[in-house]
Amino acid sequence: MATQTIGITFQYSHTIGRGEFSGPGFRNPVAMARGEDDTMYVVNRSYEYRPDGKRITVCTVDEDYVGEFARGVHTAGETEENENDGSLIWPTAVAIAPQGNVYVADEWLNRISMFDRDGEWLGKWGTKGSGEGELDGPSGMAFDADGNLLVVDSKNHRVQKFTSGGQFISAWGSEGSGEGELGLPWGICVDKDGNVFVADWRNDRVQKFTADGQFLQQFGNGELNRPTSVDTDKDGLVYVADWGNEQVRIYSPEGELLTSLVGDATISKWGKDKLDANSEMWQEREIAQGIEREKLFWGAVAVEVDDEDRLFVVESCRNRIQIYRKQQPMFFGGRL
Amino acid sequence: MAHQDIELMAHLMRRAGFGATYEEVERRAANGYEATVEELLSPMEQPDLDRHLLDRYFVDWKEMNALEVNQAYLTYRMINTQRPLQEKMTLFWHGILCTGNSKCEHGRQIQEQLDMFRVLGMGSLRDLLLELSRDPAMVFYLDNCMSHKDAINENFGRELLELFSMGVGMDGHANYSEDDVKECARAFTGWTITNAIPRYPYGRYASQFAFNAADHDEGEKTFLGETGNFGGEEIIDIIARQPATARFVARHLYNFFVADEPQVPAWQETPPRDPEAIKMLEDAYFESNYNLSAMLRTLFNSDFFKNARFAKVKSPAETVAGTMRLVQDFTHPKPGLHPIAMEIRYMGQDLLNPPTVEGWHTGAEWIDSGTLVERINFTADQIGNTALPGVRAIIDRLSAEGVTEPQAFVDRCLDMVGSYQLPDETRDYLVEHVEKGGQLQTGTDDYGHRVGQTLQLIVATQEYQFA
Numbered sequence: 029m030a031t032q033t034i035g036i037t038f039q040y041s042h043t044i045g046r047g048e049f050s051g052p053g054f055r056n057p058v059a060m061a062r063g064e065d066d067t068m069y070v071v072n073r074s075y076e077y078r079p080d081g082k083r084i085t086v087c088t089v090d091e092d093y094v095g096e097f098a099r100g101v102h103t104a105g106e107t108e109e110n111e112n113d114g115s116l117i118w119p120t121a122v123a124i125a126p127q128g129n130v131y132v133a134d135e136w137l138n139r140i141s142m143f144d145r146d147g148e149w150l151g152k153w154g155t156k157g158s159g160e161g162e163l164d165g166p167s168g169m170a171f172d173a174d175g176n177l178l179v180v181d182s183k184n185h186r187v188q189k190f191t192s193g194g195q196f197i198s199a200w201g202s203e204g205s206g207e208g209e210l211g212l213p214w215g216i217c218v219d220k221d222g223n224v225f226v227a228d229w230r231n232d233r234v235q236k237f238t239a240d241g242q243f244l245q246q247f248g249n250g251e252l253n254r255p256t257s258v259d260t261d262k263d264g265l266v267y268v269a270d271w272g273n274e275q276v277r278i279y280s281p282e283g284e285l286l287t288s289l290v291g292d293a294t295i296s297k298w299g300k301d302k303l304d305a306n307s308e309m310w311q312e313r314e315i316a317q318g319i320e321r322e323k324l325f326w327g328a329v330a331v332e333v334d335d336e337d338r339l340f341v342v343e344s345c346r347n348r349i350q351i352y353r354k355q356q357p358m359f360f361g362g363r364l
Numbered sequence: 365m366a367h368q369d370i371e372l373m374a375h376l377m378r379r380a381g382f383g384a385t386y387e388e389v390e391r392r393a394a395n396g397y398e399a400t401v402e403e404l405l406s407p408m409e410q411p412d413l414d415r416h417l418l419d420r421y422f423v424d425w426k427e428m429n430a431l432e433v434n435q436a437y438l439t440y441r442m443i444n445t446q447r448p449l450q451e452k453m454t455l456f457w458h459g460i461l462c463t464g465n466s467k468c469e470h471g472r473q474i475q476e477q478l479d480m481f482r483v484l485g486m487g488s489l490r491d492l493l494l495e496l497s498r499d500p501a502m503v504f505y506l507d508n509c510m511s512h513k514d515a516i517n518e519n520f521g522r523e524l525l526e527l528f529s530m531g532v533g534m535d536g537h538a539n540y541s542e543d544d545v546k547e548c549a550r551a552f553t554g555w556t557i558t559n560a561i562p563r564y565p566y567g568r569y570a571s572q573f574a575f576n577a578a579d580h581d582e583g584e585k586t587f588l589g590e591t592g593n594f595g596g597e598e599i600i601d602i603i604a605r606q607p608a609t610a611r612f613v614a615r616h617l618y619n620f621f622v623a624d625e626p627q628v629p630a631w632q633e634t635p636p637r638d639p640e641a642i643k644m645l646e647d648a649y650f651e652s653n654y655n656l657s658a659m660l661r662t663l664f665n666s667d668f669f670k671n672a673r674f675a676k677v678k679s680p681a682e683t684v685a686g687t688m689r690l691v692q693d694f695t696h697p698k699p700g701l702h703p704i705a706m707e708i709r710y711m712g713q714d715l716l717n718p719p720t721v722e723g724w725h726t727g728a729e730w731i732d733s734g735t736l737v738e739r740i741n742f743t744a745d746q747i748g749n750t751a752l753p754g755v756r757a758i759i760d761r762l763s764a765e766g767v768t769e770p771q772a773f774v775d776r777c778l779d780m781v782g783s784y785q786l787p788d789e790t791r792d793y794l795v796e797h798v799e800k801g802g803q804l805q806t807g808t809d810d811y812g813h814r815v816g817q818t819l820q821l822i823v824a825t826q827e828y829q830f831a
Contacts, residue, residue: 045565348566
């Protein structure tokens with residue numbers, strides 16, 4: 029369906045995904061990033077007892093499977109962990125550097141891992157702590173226009189800026205609920221002007237900062253319930269994953285709520301393949317009651333907007349990504 | 365504070381909850397026994413777990429799909445709940461009003477049933493049984509969705525009487541007839557569930573209860589001597605007022621909270637081990653209009669409960685959750701919970717997946733050569749880990765008290781894990797072991813190591829397998 033607001037329409041496009049521990053599909057996806065040539069990098073958190081499902085899935089917007097990298101490892105206690113380079117325990121975020129390398133955050137290992145665009149491991153950094161450059165629960169990442177990496181250092185209630193090689197540059201934020209303070213923040217993005225938006229998770233709001241961390245604005249108070257992710261488009265609209273309310277909120281640049289999305293999922297290409305291979309389920313779907321629930325977001329944990337005004341909504345509980353297109357009316361001729 | 369108050373409080377917290385650290389036992393004992401009972405009986409006055417926080421870090425808990433995911437969640441709840449009696453009653457009902465993952469379309473469905481037990485499990489038995497009859501997991505598990513007005517399926521109707529409310533018989537006589545089973549099943553025709561959404565491609569959704577009036581037998585029924593055009597609700601009303609129901613619930617509560625009873629199939633012929641206690645509980649049932657909290661209040665404040673120390677073999681869930689509460693691990697979300705939750709399975713209690721609708725056989729049947737080794741290995745591994753906060757707290761406490769005399773050292777270690785008492789021979793062995801280790805010196809690494817070692821020996825005793 030199309031959701032229209034103030035001359036802008038958010039037209040549902042299609043859905044990508046199905047539940048899989050490997051191969052084409054996702055397992056509890058929690059984040060994604062758009063790469064070059066319509067590629068997508070999707071972070072799969074999976075179940076704890078199925079670490080094989082923890083991985084980065086690479087696919088295209090048209091749902092062609094490209095591959096996967098960075099497998100999860102079993103967790104049998106802190107001291108017994110296999111923490112090989114490139115392995116995952118609690119992956120949370122992914123960001124694409126200007127040159128195309130893929131950065132993946134792990135909030136248990138307190139590690140930022142770097143891969144090339146094909147998934148070859150390049151390096152890592154991260155040490156647990158609360159000092160400059162140390163991390164405690166990195167949960168969101170975004171590159172700024174200078175190619176520096178902003179990391180939401182969640183349990184330290186702050187944002188840290190690093191070079192793409194992991195050298196500490198600056199930090200801001202402290203625990204609290206006042207302006208500029210943060211409560212277990214999660215997602216982050218940088219807009220076209222270099223301003224920084226943070227999903228202030230425990231404070232149920234989004235905050236906007238200057239590039240160097242000066243508080244500018246907050247919005248969503250009283251509306252948002254544990255927002256997890258935020259992104260902006262080239263017109264300055266702000267998209268928020270309102271995780272606790274199972275919605276995506278879209279705000280004007282001034283912070284006015286324009287509209288909310290609740291989900292419009294349809295059967296994905298991979299989903300159709302799965303159903304064709306289990307044809308009795310096509311029949312079950314015919315008689316299923318309440319199947320309209322399948323359209324709705326469940327675990328809408330991450331939003332991403334690409335340069336083509338496509339909105340991607342990652343659903344951790346449905347192993348899929350719903351895609352919308354922002355459409356603006358075009359008028360011809362002069363004013364009447 | 366009197367030592368006997370500490371011992372009694374440790375007993376209460378083992379039974380009405382999943383155990384407590386020595387500090388919590390002290391704090392509760394200072395508040396008083398009856399006040400603690402009242403607090404336990406008012407779970408809604410205590411905060412629930414921060415579900416958003418759990419769902420954030422244990423991402424799979426938001427969906428609650430697979431069995432193992434649900435088991436980890438339930439284990440975390442037992443370890444961390446601030447409403448211990450509510451969670452204990454949830455476990456109680458899960459072992460009686462059984463559904464299992466082996467016949468369940470969606471793991472979340474059973475978790476939703478447990479949520480229902482959390483809400484209703486300490487209230488009116490009538491309300492609980494009525495909601496159970498509408499519970500989608502139960503409707504599917506016992507085939508009530510297959511019971512039609514022109515072709516009844518007796519499965520749910522039979523188990524409702526036999527295993528969920530009255531029992532086959534008591535005092536040597538049957539509680540109901542085969543005709544009652546059929547009439548009961550007729551009354552529940554049309555109580556069904558919505559057709560499920562298949563698991564592919566995006567995963568399951570919970571089914572919902574649905575009443576299909578067109579498939580309900582509207583005819584007259586005679587049930588337990590009463591005749592009328594009964595539906596399921598009227599059947600539950602009749603069941604709730606039966607003396608057999610009071611007896612059944614009373615024996616179950618006694619078996620779970622006081623002392624091991626014979627297993628349910630023997631209850632028709634085998635009288636309760638403490639008829640006076642059962643009578644007290646039956647009276648509380650009727651005087652309170654079938655209220656379970658009233659029965660629990662009577663139970664916990666009774667002498668028969670207070671005197672029933674170490675008269676029950678711990679269940680695997682009690683063993684694991686109690687150990688983790690003692691060592692204070694997994695008090696916050698972190699990886700590694702799955703292997704802890706699996707220990708409960710390895711000890712013989714596959715939570716959310718009981719072997720049959722009869723649930724688990726309890727008491728001495730929990731123990732065999734395999735499960736005993738599993739229990740001892742697990743508890744000894746945990747309690748011997750001196751890096752864990754709860755073990756560290758015990759070491760610091762004994763060190764601060766300056767406990768260095770071997771007999772006092774052993775006795776204080778026994779206090780710390782729940783005021784356990786050992787036979788003289790076993791205690792003497794432990795004291796001898798401590799003496800052989802040489803002089804104890806507080807504040808040293810050796811002291812901590814020997815506290816851990818002594819705690820390990822304690823949890824390996826026969827006595828520690830009892831609650």
